[in-house]
Amino acid sequence: MSKILVTGAAGFLGFFIARQLASDPNNLVVCVDNFIRGENDSLYQELTSRENVQAITADLNDSAAVALLPDDIEIIFHMAALNGTQNFYERPFEVVRCCTLPTMHLIEKYGPLNTLKRWIYAGTSEAYASTVTRFGWEVPTAENVPLGIDDIFNSRWSYGASKMHGEIATVNGCRHFDIPFTVVRFHNAYGPRMGDKHVIPDFLVRARSGVFELFGHEDTRSFIYAEDAAKATIALGYADGAKDQVVNVGSEDEMTIRDLGYAIMKAANLEGEIVLHPSPKGSVKRRAPNISLLRQIAGYEPEWTLEEGLKKTAAYYLQDSEEA
Template sequence: MKALVTGGLGFIGSHLSRKLVAGGHDVTVFDNESRGSTGRLEEVSHGVNFVRGDIRSKEALKEVKEEFDVIFHLAAVNGTKAFYERPAQVLDVNVTGTKNVVELAREMDVDRLVFTSSSEVYGFPREFPTPESHPLQIMDNRNPRYSYAGSKILGEQYVIHGAEKENFEYTIVRPHNLYGPDMGYDHVIPEFIERLVREKKFTIYGDGSQTRSFCYISDAVDAITTSATQSEASDEIYNVGTQKEVTINELATKLFEVAGYHPEVTHIESKELEGSPDRRQPDVSKAKEHLNYVPTVSLRDGLRRTFDAYCQDLIGESAKSWRSS
């Protein structure tokens, strides 16, 4: 198929683009290089047409001149730091960008638009595991953290009603706590690895009792790719993740075991906990049924792969070298 990937230089987008090229698909990436460079796709550059531009600009999107079978829309401002420091930009980029992509899908008469939403749309879930039918929530519109959740809820609305009006198919995926190599540092697992490797001391925000269900990037990308082609996935919404919950304290302990180093842990308060749910556990039974989605990478194996990759990035050496230092 011919595929357009917006945000294809980001964490999820670059992994998705590499998988699509490996599968023999014709891939165009649209990105402004704000969260990644074209170097992320160097190994598959032969199979990728890159278009640089701002997703908010209709003129920039006109540079994407081909017709596509499917659009994977991932371009967005992400990361807790951005939510607190630049909430207006988060809303502008994410909402305007999605509106423009829906219009592009209409103009190109695509078969399907796959929109990457977020687990953040559930706010503070009341049901566990949390199904796709759970109400979407903005808990406090004065808290800048919810700029991201709000933008994704509006994005879902644009996609659903735009597709219905313009007669193209859509699939919405809601990833839950994805992780893996080359993720950046504004997420809990890379932050933990950086503290461990560079400082050899360890802080955890809050009491560490919050739970998350972490999903390795390759498993999530498998589901996202499949969602573009399965007939059952037409006009559907899917959680993507795992149902195995761990507390943040347990996550840190598992990382220490992978690293072979057990530092003293200090718990501190942080404003980043304001508006952060105590639990996150998606119900992924719908994805299993429709997309044949079965995560295969255990948390321990995923942490090991991620830790090894970040050691190379942080100190230019292998994890084995770091452990012996």
């Protein structure tokens, strides 16, 4: 059996990745989370009750806790982070801590053991956001875009800068220990269990009270459903062509946040007027990835349309669904 460690497995994408990996009986999946943001809900309990899944509660910010993790791990999907736009502004130092220390501790533990066949790091498009905003970089944006920090005094950059640090730590740490690595730059994945600190669930949670509001309605984004993002990430984790590469994972279908709001209303059968607000300071005006490399390496094509994904997500948030 392949022994695979998934950090942040009780969170959003970590959960979907761990569940897809666990569907293969030849995998032994070790799920790690400290529940600072992840949920120990019925879905996670069902996952961790499977015979080929082991659950560990551990704070990866603590090097002593990391030292106690199993030694014989072959692949790591390092998904743990403190994400969510509201968290960037309200808990910026905690965001920095949770997005930097675990990466360093994990590489320092597993690097000398010589057991890892691949390290997969969860990067983010936030790492290059200022390049698009400041310098008008091409959108859809490819992986060779320069990374940058627009304003260190804006708390929003607590996340983007920390994940940029994670990419640098991944490249240099894995080179130092001769570990094959893949940096996956996610672009606005969405779906059930993603918390309420992102635009789609935030809109749906407000909608439960009959309030329809959108912030940054003129900004553009593209959205990938969690199942597709997990499928793409796992494919990259095993693809030889993804070794020592940065690869975008997302959708090239760019749309305004205003149009997203109307798409959510339609998918959820909601009626009402949407109140539109400007973006918070520092918000990125345009974002969509070029996914040519993902298609080339992993043969990736999405299985979920935006409409299908929004319907599934709306059902979860509006009906207190325990299905994801």
